[in-house]
Amino acid sequence: VSHGTSCRACKAVGFYACKLCNGNGTIKWSPLYDPVFINLCVSPTCDGFKVQRCLNCLGYGYV
Numbered sequence: 001v002s003h004g005t006s007c008r009a010c011k012a013v014g015f016y017a018c019k020l021c022n023g024n025g026t027i028k029w030s031p032l033y034d035p036v037f038i039n040l041c042v043s044p045t046c047d048g049f050k051v052q053r054c055l056n057c058l059g060y061g062y063v
Helices: none
Strands: 015-017 026-029 039-042 051-053
Touching: none
Parallel strands: none
Antiparallel strands: 015 051, 026 039
């Protein structure tokens, strides 16, 4: 069964490493750019799952 062409953006996987946290699941955040108080927070882009769904193929791997 042919679904279409493979997605080039995610290499037909359907997802890729989160670009905000670089695949770590957390980001460094500090209120008002205060270097004294740096908190690790869950990445709002991937919700801590370390990957995000490809927006080109909507996670299907093909377009």
